[in-house]
Amino acid sequence: MTRISLAGASAAALLLFAVPSHAETIFVSNEKDNTITVIDGETMETIKTVETARRPRGIVLSPDFKELFVAAGDGDIIDVVDTAKLEVVRTLESGPDPELMAVDSKGDIIYIANEDDSMVTVMNIASGDVLGEVPVGVEPEGMIVSPDDRYTAATSESTSMAHIIDNKTIKLVGNILVDSRPREAKFSKDMKELWVSSEIGGTVSVIDSSDWDNPQNWQVVKKISFEVPGLRPEQLQPVGMDFDEDHGRIFVPLGPANRVAVIDAKTKEVIDYVLVGQRPWHGEFSHDYKKYYVANGLTNDMTVIDTETLKAERSVPVGRLPWGVATMPGKPGE
């Protein structure tokens, strides 16, 4: 879910902790069960089910993988799960209805979308102090911090915009109109592009951000749409987006199409559609990028996709209405 901000950190972590490359822990939030399912990446067995506040959706790991932040929308709070103990050890007063979050690369600051409040809350993770609030469009959801920590992009679902926040001044510096109901935003690693998925518009917008100093000049340069024989256009609803930079690909779960689209990052053409469970919204890569895990909201499972063959290889049962996925190298406590 926060592939990009974690990409560099994960490499560092692998060196630092020297964990076996195949050991991995997968977290899945279950919106209707108020739990996080913790799965062993090797055996695909559930290690533990962690209880959280009500309606957990967005989940994101700290760069050092020690903490998992869980946006509990109806609890109006962010639960912080200790990834060694696998329990909620503290909370962050996020403001009302948090949905998605992004953490900067140092793990100091968390940026929270308050869906019901049309606000982005900027918070110091250690102290829980609110550093600022930025009014954005109606129903903010997607959140991402740029790889250099300079900007945060937030999407507002009802307003159909990507908002760019300057992280130093905590002020809006750009607003880009995209297609209906933008759900997620992601920067490319080279920071030349910002990608935004539009669920109801049925497109992924690629925004040219190469004029890095001037977000007010960023513009949509390409819209990627989807087509699957036998499916109606309104079923093709891009939601999550995860970058596999090493292979130049982007994986996009398509909701009611029950598929994950694989897009070539260079040509921006769809390479393939992988059939998964019902209503996939968000996913995440394993740390070696050999697998892609996607949560299927209606079938209460997680599909494991082999990224070489682009085939769904197995389904792992999780809780009810699974929403977000996060991955951590190693086993809990290692």
Add this chain to the structure above:
Amino acid sequence: MKQSRSSLACAACAPWLGAALIGLLFLAAVSGSTVAVAQDAPPASDTPEASDTPKDSEAPAKPGEAAEKAPAPAEDTAAEDKADDKKLMRVYYLGKEYDEPLPLSYAEEIITDKGIQGARLMEKEANQAGNFIGYEFKLEEGIVPKDGDVVAKAKEALAAGHRFILADLEPDDLLAVADLPEAKNALILNIRSSATKLRQEECRRNVFHIIPDYAMRADALAQYLIWKKWPRWFVIRRDTEKDQDYLAQVKRSAARYGGKVVEDHVYDLPPGARNLDSGHQQIQTQMPMETESAPEHDVVWVINSDDDFGDYLMYRTYTPRPVVGTQGLQATAWDKSYTESGAMHFQNAIPRLADRKPVERDYTAWLGFRALADAAMKSGKVKPKDVKKYMLSEDFKLEAFKGQALSFRDWDQQMRQPIILGGGTRVPVSTSPQEGFLHQTNLTDTLGFDKPESKCKF
């Protein structure tokens, strides 16, 4: 900060918007003052092509002149490109305080501000979006008393330059307003009436329908009943004009989807039927009697627009049968139980504004305003004919908590939308169109009058 934000916002717009604004800046430079581009088009320029001719944009009247000349009803100030780069859209809420049906239960609150609260919410939300990219939206309200002259009010609004009208009006008043010569180039959005004739024989080119009609509602329920294999329907109803309209659509749905109206029974409301004091005892004996002699049926389809007995049927029918229609399981654009596809946003936002839960008309008013605002911001144009053109184009894809984009049918200007089946249950029962009801272009066009059946001739 404000200054810089507005210029930033402009530059961050999509290329066409940027180009449009550069064009405006150029015009502003040429005329040396505020540019009032939005002049009411003479009838000849009502064609879509005309909007693209250079002539159209080369004739900005200077504001002073326009005010002096004041070609009263002809001037259109509904849309304005203001000097500070902001584009203004003025939306007018036209309503009348008709007698609303009283709730059947005394314990239920009487709502007198249905609709307008949705429009107020959208004004706030549209500006929240518009602020970022240089748009401003203004809502003005004109609601006349029940014996008031709504046509006069409409003339007043049109003379004041309004062209975007949310019509909270019954059919006769709606048509009287739509047929005013000065309303010819207006966009009138019907947020209230489900009368099918407004989409059929009495359709108007300047009227868009946000609220579903009885044909869509009947089809939405019929699809579900057929899917359930409950094809035999016993209709029990009152006999108002609305009830007759709905009945005709139920019969149409039956013919369309293989259902059958086994009997059409009109219930004469006897005095004392209200559920008060010992009233429940009367009802308890009356309802079985009314339903006893009906032929074999799977469901009771109640048609009671005035809401004065329908709810009494539930659990009181002679044979145990579910109740659907205007009470019981209802086909609706909004329901208090609906939470899917981001719907909680609306469920939470209306109570903050209105101190009550949203009702269907709040949603249709919000949705109508949203259609206008979305078309303006996505097309980069705020003039009525441009907004209309965009609303009818394939680019128009409106998000409104229904899990798919909403758009307009070009043959009768009815908004295509999934229909919620709910009402009276704590969670929605279903959403139509149902699985298996197919259509060559758009599944939602299985609800209501499809193109080949349409009697609408613009």
